[in-house]
Amino acid sequence: xxxxxxxxxxxxxxxxxxxxxxxxxxxxxxxxxxxxxxxxxxxxxxxxxxxxxxxxxxxxxxxxxxxxxxxxxxxxxxxxxxxxxxxxxxxxxxxxxxxxxxxxxxxxxxxxxxxxxxxxxxxxxxxxxxxxxxxxxxxxxxxxxxxxxxxxxxxxxxxxxxxxxxxxxxxxxxxxxxxxxxxxxxxxxxxxxxxxxxxxxxxxxxxxxxxxxxxxxxxxxxxxxxxxxxxxxxxxxxxxxxxxxxxxxxxxxxxxxxxxxxxxxxxxxxxxxxxxxxxxxxxxxxxxxxxxxxxxxxxxxxxxxxxxxxxxxxxxxxxxxxxxxxxxxxxxxxxxxxxxxxxxxxxxxxxxxxxxxxxxxxxxxxxxxxxxxxxxxxxxxxxxxxxxxxxxxxxxxxxxxxxxxxxxxxxxxxxxxxxxxxxxxxxxxxxxxxxxxxxxxxxxxxxxxxxxxxxx
Amino acid sequence: xxxxxxxxxxxxxxxxxxxxxxxxxxxxxxxxxxxxxxxxxxxxxxxxxxxxxxxxxxxxxxxxxxxxxxxxxxxxxxxxxxxxxxxxxxxxxxxxxxxxxxxxxxxxxxxxxxxxxxxxxxxxxxxxxxxxxxxxxxxxxxxxxxxxxxxxxxxxxxxxxxxxxxxxxxxxxxxxxxxxxxxxxxxxxxxxxxxxxxxxxxxxxxxxxxxxxxxxxxxxxxxxxxxxxxxxxxxxxxxxxxxxxxxxxxxxxxxxxxxxxxxxxxxxxxxxxxxxxxxxxxxxxxxxxxxxxxxxxxxxxxxxxxxxxxxxxxxxxxxxxxxxxxxxxxxxxxxxxxxxxxxxxxxxxxxxxxxxxxxxxxxxxxxxxxxxxxxxxxxxxxxxxxxxxxxxxxxxxxxxxxxxxxxxxxxxxxxxxxxxxxxxxxxxxxxxxxxxxxxxxxxxxxxxxxxxxxxxxxxxxxxxxxx
Numbered sequence: 001x002x003x004x005x006x007x008x009x010x011x012x013x014x015x016x017x018x019x020x021x022x023x024x025x026x027x028x029x030x031x032x033x034x035x036x037x038x039x040x041x042x043x044x045x046x047x048x049x050x051x052x053x054x055x056x057x058x059x060x061x062x063x064x065x066x067x068x069x070x071x072x073x074x075x076x077x078x079x080x081x082x083x084x085x086x087x088x089x090x091x092x093x094x095x096x097x098x099x100x101x102x103x104x105x106x107x108x109x110x111x112x113x114x115x116x117x118x119x120x121x122x123x124x125x126x127x128x129x130x131x132x133x134x135x136x137x138x139x140x141x142x143x144x145x146x147x148x149x150x151x152x153x154x155x156x157x158x159x160x161x162x163x164x165x166x167x168x169x170x171x172x173x174x175x176x177x178x179x180x181x182x183x184x185x186x187x188x189x190x191x192x193x194x195x196x197x198x199x200x201x202x203x204x205x206x207x208x209x210x211x212x213x214x215x216x217x218x219x220x221x222x223x224x225x226x227x228x229x230x231x232x233x234x235x236x237x238x239x240x241x242x243x244x245x246x247x248x249x250x251x252x253x254x255x256x257x258x259x260x261x262x263x264x265x266x267x268x269x270x271x272x273x274x275x276x277x278x279x280x281x282x283x284x285x286x287x288x289x290x291x292x293x294x295x296x297x298x299x300x301x302x303x304x305x306x307x308x309x310x311x312x313x314x315x316x317x318x319x320x321x322x323x324x325x326x327x328x329x330x331x332x333x334x335x336x337x338x339x340x341x342x343x344x345x346x347x348x349x350x351x352x353x354x355x356x357x358x359x360x361x362x363x364x365x366x367x368x369x370x371x372x373x374x375x376x377x378x379x380x381x382x383x384x385x386x387x388x389x390x391x392x393x394x395x396x397x398x399x400x401x402x403x404x405x406x407x408x409x410x411x412x413x414x415x416x417x418x419x420x421x422x423x424x425x426x427x428x429x430x431x432x433x434x435x436x437x438x439x440x441x442x443x444x445x446x447x448x449x450x451x452x453x454x455x456x
Numbered sequence: 457x458x459x460x461x462x463x464x465x466x467x468x469x470x471x472x473x474x475x476x477x478x479x480x481x482x483x484x485x486x487x488x489x490x491x492x493x494x495x496x497x498x499x500x501x502x503x504x505x506x507x508x509x510x511x512x513x514x515x516x517x518x519x520x521x522x523x524x525x526x527x528x529x530x531x532x533x534x535x536x537x538x539x540x541x542x543x544x545x546x547x548x549x550x551x552x553x554x555x556x557x558x559x560x561x562x563x564x565x566x567x568x569x570x571x572x573x574x575x576x577x578x579x580x581x582x583x584x585x586x587x588x589x590x591x592x593x594x595x596x597x598x599x600x601x602x603x604x605x606x607x608x609x610x611x612x613x614x615x616x617x618x619x620x621x622x623x624x625x626x627x628x629x630x631x632x633x634x635x636x637x638x639x640x641x642x643x644x645x646x647x648x649x650x651x652x653x654x655x656x657x658x659x660x661x662x663x664x665x666x667x668x669x670x671x672x673x674x675x676x677x678x679x680x681x682x683x684x685x686x687x688x689x690x691x692x693x694x695x696x697x698x699x700x701x702x703x704x705x706x707x708x709x710x711x712x713x714x715x716x717x718x719x720x721x722x723x724x725x726x727x728x729x730x731x732x733x734x735x736x737x738x739x740x741x742x743x744x745x746x747x748x749x750x751x752x753x754x755x756x757x758x759x760x761x762x763x764x765x766x767x768x769x770x771x772x773x774x775x776x777x778x779x780x781x782x783x784x785x786x787x788x789x790x791x792x793x794x795x796x797x798x799x800x801x802x803x804x805x806x807x808x809x810x811x812x813x814x815x816x817x818x819x820x821x822x823x824x825x826x827x828x829x830x831x832x833x834x835x836x837x838x839x840x841x842x843x844x845x846x847x848x849x850x851x852x853x854x855x856x857x858x859x860x861x862x863x864x865x866x867x868x869x870x871x872x873x874x875x876x877x878x879x880x881x882x883x884x885x886x887x888x889x890x891x892x893x894x895x896x897x898x899x900x901x902x903x904x905x906x907x908x909x910x911x912x913x914x915x916x917x918x919x920x921x922x923x
Contacts, residue, residue: 007550032506035527035547037554042507064566064600065476066483070511072854073478074874087835092476093601098570108474128505128567129601132536159505160531160567379525380554380677398514403523406675447671 006381009033013376018369026360028352028375029165037378039326039399040353042159044127046167049075049416050249051123051155051174053200053225054233055082058119060089062106062137063127067159068092075416076202079227084119093129102135110144110152120230122152123174131158151178151230164328165248165354172253175224175233182237182261192287193219195239197254197265198246198331201226202416205423209270212280212303212424216296218287224250237261241286243268243279245423248329248354269331270423272339272431273304273311303425311343314432317440319344324391326351326374326382326400327414330359336395336414337366343432348389351377379403393439408448410438477835478857480779481805483600484608486512487636488563489526490871491612492594494661496682497558501527501547503540503575504565508600519872520640520667520880525677527551529568536571541578548582555677559685561594563612569599594619604805606781609636610701613661613710620685623718624693629656630744631697631720633711635727635783637870638700640668641883649886652750655741658687658694660710668880692718696744698737700727702786703810727783728885729893730791731760756887763891764795767898772796774901775824777841777858779834780851780870782806788850789818791890797897798822800844803829803837838862848900853879865900869893 006014012027032038044061048071052059061068072088079085091109093102106124114122122144126137137154145152153174157167194213199206206226213220221239222232242254242265254265266286268279277300284296323345325336330352337347350363351374363373372385379400386394386409394404397415404411412434414422420434421427485502489512492500502509509528516524529535529544548560562575575595583590596615598608613633632650634643643664650657665681691697697720699711706712715722721744728734734757738749749757764771774797778788782804792799799822802815812830819826827840834857841849842862849858852870859866873879883889 007553031532032528032530033546033550034530034543035501035550036530037509037525037527037551038506038530039510040506041510042505045507045511064483065479065481065604066486066508066511066566066600068476069479069482070515073857088476088478090476090479091474092479093566095599095601098566098599098601105474112475128565129570132567132570159507160536161533163506378554379523383675383677398518399510399524402517402521405521406523406669406671408671408673448673450673 007033007036010036010381013374014381015364015373017364017367017371017373025357026364026373026375028355028357028360030376031163032376037380038376039378039397040376041164043162043164043167043170044125044157044159045071046164046249047125047155047157047171047174048167049164049200050168050171050225052085053077053079054121054123054228054230055079055085056120056229058084058089058113058117058122059125060091060109060113060122061125061127062091062102062130062135063093063125064129065090065092067125067127075200076418077200077226077416078204078207079201082229084117089113098129098133101133102130103140106135106137106140107144110140114144114148114150120150121178122150123155124152125155125157127157128159131161153177163354168249169252172250172256175253176256176260178230178233179236179257180234191217191219192240192292193221193238194241194243194283195222195224195236195257195263196220197224197242197244198250199223199226199270199423200246200416203419203421205270205421205427208421208424208426212299213283215299216280216284217292218283224253237263239263241266241283243283245269245331246329247331248356248359267331269335271332271335271427272342273307273425273428274342275335275338276424276428277304307425307429310429311432314436315342315344317436321345321392321439322348322390324349324382324386324389324394324409326377326394326396328353328397330355330363332414334359334362334366337363339428339431342428343435345393345435347371348391349374349385351375351382383407393435408444410435410441410444412438476833478833480803480833480837480854481604481606481781482515483566483605484598484602484611485563485565485600486515487605487607487609488561488596488598488612489516490636490663491609491616491661492561492563493524493666494663494682495559495561495594495616495688496684497678498561498594498682499525499527499551499555499557499559499678500561500563501529501544501551502563502565503529503544503568503573504531505567506530508565515872518874521877522667522669522679522880525555531567536567540568540571540573541581544573544575544578545582545585557678559592559594561596561612563596563598565598566600569597569602591620603807606636606783606805607708610708610710614708614713616688617691617710617713620688621692621714621718622689624690626695627656627690627693628745629658629690629694630741631691631694631699631711631714632657632659633697633699634659634661635701635781637781637784638663638727638885639880639882640664641881642885642889645883645886645889649749649753652752653747655745655747658683658691660688660691692720694720696721696723698740698744699724700787701783702726702806703814704782704806704808705810726790727787729787729890730794731757731764731887731890732794733787733790734886734890753887756891760887760891760894763894767894768796770898770901771894774848774897775800775844775846777801777803777837777844777846777849777864778851779803779837779849779855780805782808782811784870785851786811786815786818789815791893792850793818793822795894795897797848798824799826800824800846801827801829801837801840803832803840805831807831834858847904848897850897865904867893867896867900
């Protein structure tokens with residue numbers, strides 16, 4: 001790593017598998033180094049990402065206009081029926097509110113909005129300044145809740161109190177508080193019922209997964225939080241099992257539900273053909289009923305039969321290409337390493353914004369020798385390692401895309417604002433197709449002519 | 457023409473609402489970043505929480521399709537309580553190490569302003585401690601609650617001239633100061649036109665290259681281009697300043713500072729969109745420099761008039777909603793009135809009574825009643841547009857909300873454009889840019905007409921007895 005420019009304080013966040021450095025565990029979960037141009041966001045972002053897909057909720061941002069403006073309807077979470085979550089509400093704090101306090105304005109905003117939209121639940125997000133000016137968010141929310149007889153929940157998400165992960169945790173606490181303890185009289189069900197945690201129904205991904213589960217004979221009570229409703233969330237404690245996809249955001253909630261209501265949980269991933277099939281089997285094994293196991297195998301067989309030929313075509317075209325991955329959470333990074341192998345590619349650089357120690361241990365195990373592993377990387381490091389590792393492709397979000405393109409590197413968007421599903425068997429085809437579309441585009445050879453101005 | 461007051465909103469006053477439903481504007485540091493991206497060799501650091509820079513980088517990157525590196529002091533709880541000067545200093549150290557910028561702009565956020573961080577003092581301290589020149593830094597106060605992104609843009613430009621411009625010998629140059637909604641393509645068109653005329657000028661800021669970089673085989677972290685600091689330094693000696701924008705609070709504009717401090721004659725005029733507004737620019741330029749437009753530009757003017765005639769009946773069928781940045785909306789008001797695509801709703805982020813008065817005066821030339829909205833949000837724009845029967849909207853891509861919910865087709869221009877490619881390459885200024893905008897507006901109206909006329913005629917005229 002000596003030949004690479006790393007800022008002071010960044011050394012322990014970068015490792016290369018198979019080198020002596022790897023013997024030291026990678027650091028993660030720490031604060032970003034000031035001025036390092038981190039790709040991370042803030043506590044508010046984390047809380048907002050997790051809660052926003054609750055479709056019938058009213059989401060009110062208490063703060064200056066920017067925080068609401070940058071998050072208004074930018075995500076690809078789809079909904080069925082209810083669409084209140086797509087509206088962007090802000091108390092739009094101004095200078096005089098900062099001086100005299102924003103509580104009156106917040107209370108007035110709640111009055112106006114609750115009367116106008118009659119939501120079953122309201123989330124009120126605090127932003128950086130709210131924590132500083134001393135607004136009593138809890139008290140204002142409590143008063144509104146009493147006045148209107150609906151839950152009005154403060155989401156303490158002042159941006160500076162930590163990273164996005166703290167925001168996830170805050171959101172999980174808020175969700176947990178909405179969940180009602182199960183009633184003593186248990187209803188006998190014909191089919192098992194589960195909660196699906198950590199899917200935000202981007203481009204209908206949760207609907208895809210739910211369709212497999214339905215065919216297997218498993219019902220989903222609620223998805224946390226893609227296309228979810230307040231009433232479903234309340235009932236979550238009655239589920240037989242929780243499955244978690246995005247562990248970074250939802251592991252904490254699963255654990256709380258296990259502690260409080262003894263609901264067991266399984267970690268799953270529906271990214272890639274193998275992970276999807278294995279996750280479905282894992283769920284079937286948990287219930288250990290022959291009918292479910294049989295139907296699960298039927299679902300898998302049917303789907304594999306349908307998607308394998310198309311994926312195989314892409315695999316032929318992509319074999320031997322190298323991928324770089326820089327995503328938000330660890331579960332996605334781990335799944336992507338496996339998913340690239342399905343299409344004949346190796347991951348040569350992998351990093352996350354908010355991966356957990358457990359995630360990095362798995363990444364260290366499954367990555368191939370020489371892979372660069374990064375926590376909380378910045379554009380300079382991404383540029384450096386994509387080039388030195390010879391990546392043909394980067395998987396990332398909107399901010400990373402122009403960098404990849406400027407470096408002449410293909411790009412797959414795996415962020416929350418995409419418009420096509422990447423989960424399940426259909427998603428695996430979409431993913432392989434997108435990788436093929438970007439890596440094998442004729443544009444790259446067209447622009448890599450090395451022509452100087454004097455040549456023409 | 458009759459100006460109707462909007463139903464629910466206090467217009468043109470500083471009184472703030474208790475709620476914004478679907479924001480029509482962004483916050484001050486956003487404008488500050490874009491302003492500084494047009495200064496040669498400049499990097500930007502936001503003094504605040506990590507999220508601010510990330511959100512804004514995302515927003516800017518998606519519009520321009522360019523890497524947008526912006527540092528953050530990543531203020532945490534400790535820095536918020538005990539002061540964030542050491543975090544800001546570390547941020548400056550790290551930005552210098554990785555990017556080696558000629559200039560560093562330090563912008564505040566609502567967090568830093570609320571906790572009373574004095575970035576001017578911290579930067580001075582930094583310069584003393586590290587032995588670097590204060591001239592390397594531009595500091596600007598851009599609290600998120602202080603105004604919109606447009607305000608942040610103008611305040612930051614003003615900070616740049618306040619801190620960089622020095623007394624200079626009089627020279628032949630003209631200062632051309634452009635608003636935030638000038639795309640890289642707009643800036644390029646302006647530069648080409650002035651260069652062809654033989655006018656000596658300083659365009660400020662200049663994002664034509666920095667935010668629309670040509671593809672090269674090797675990548676550099678710092679883009680080339682931007683207004684050179686040496687030129688900004690000498691803006692004091694220019695023959696005049698032409699600043700494109702809407703009337704507003706004068707004290708925030710850089711041209712006002714250059715006039716008040718160095719006596720540079722100051723002209724703030726509408727952006728050159730539309731025939732009359734572009735004519736006005738060239739007439740002013742001739743008065744200042746004695747130079748006329750080139751034959752080629754004059755031919756473009758003729759072609760624009762030809763296109764205005766070709767499209768006039770279609771344009772006249774358009775009733776428009778103009779929304780977004782005060783400067784752009786003001787120029788579009790002049791343009792749409794000129795082509796008969798009369799605005800029914802004119803809505804902006806401006807909190808200035810000067811803006812409202814100016815737009816209202818412009819609307820006197822309209823044959824249709826118009827609702828003028830200041831400091832507004834999309835829920836209000838939507839409601840007023842539906843009431844007024846608008847059938848076309850002009851503005852940034854958040855106007856897709858009007859398209860999706862009210863069926864009002866959107867002509868995309870300004871910032872940000874997130875749901876289409878090429879926002880950075882949209883040219884809407886001068887005669888040829890106006891021509892492109894005119895064609896786009898007319899074609900948008902035609903597309904709607906052709907898509908529906910068969911059914912409409914059938915429903916209206918085919919005897920129901922024979923259906």
